[in-house]
């Protein structure tokens with residue numbers, strides 16, 4: 901699916917249609933020293949550590965992508981709801 905890089909859309913802050921840039925959300929790098937990560941590693945240790953089975957046959961064949969729409973005038977960013985597509989391309 902081709903996603904346009906720039907679109908004319910309504911901006912709630914500017915209260916008019918403005919040119920807006922589209923990018924795709926990417927998860928940040930996980931830090932091993934973060935408290936949640938350390939706690940999770942501690943929970944998984946030892947007998948009975950793996951609390952849920954790893955998915956062998958996932959039901960979904962696609963992953964969700966989250967477009968981020970940024971107004972070029974006021975720089976407001978809005979995360980849109982995720983859409984399921986197999987392959988995307990910013991054009």
Ligand SMILES: [Zn+2]
Nearest residue numbers: 911914971974
């Ligand atoms: Zn704006």
